[in-house]
Amino acid sequence: MNIKKQCILSPITGIVQNIYNIKNTVISQKKIIIHSNKKIIVSPCNGKIKNYSSKKIEFLIQSEYGAKILIKNKLFKKKHQKYTVVSMNKEFVSTCTGKILFVIHNANSNNEPIHILTTIKITCKKEISDPKKKLYKTQAGLTILAYI
Structure with missing residues (x-):
């Protein structure tokens, strides 16, 4: 019996700090x-968005194949730096892999990067x-983080 593995992709482009496996x-x-210093956050898999907080930019996705994916984003900015979070998905019910969910827009004119x-x-x-090769750099919607 050949079972097809489902993959979970990276929601943001950046550098992996740690990977913890808890069995x-x-x-x-x-x-x-x-x-990351990038400004776009995408959906890592197909599923339904169950929990959404626009101020914290965190959400929970219940995938089609039974996994729960919790994504939390913490923004580090300079003292006078302003930003806005633009939600690209208006209905927040179902999503597909690689769909843009949030764009973080820098309101300052000097366009300094915001660390996420x-x-x-x-x-x-x-x-x-895990994927076969070690992860160091990820690309949003392209790099596979895990197989289920």
């Missing part, structure tokens, strides 16, 4: 931390496996 008898978990710390937590009853 339990019932639930598998994976936590990935990515540092993204934490991705994947929880699933099935086994979560």
Whole structure:
């Protein structure tokens, strides 16, 4: 029997800091931390957005194949730097892989970069496996973070 593995892609372009694998008898978990200066956040998989907070730019996606993906973004900015978060998905019910969910717009004229710390937590009853090659740099919607 050939079972097709589903993949979870990176929601943001950046550099991987840490990858944690937590294996339990019932639930598998994976936590990935990515540092970035990019401004676009995309959907890592097909599914439904269950929880959404525009101020914290965090959301929970229930994927089609039973995994829950929690994405938290923390913005680090300079003292007088202003930014706005533009939501590209108006209905916030269902999403597909690679769909742009948020764009962070810098309101200052000097266009200084905003540093973003993204934490991705994947929880699933099935086994979560790593891609074959080690991850250092990721590209939003292209780099595979995990297989389920």
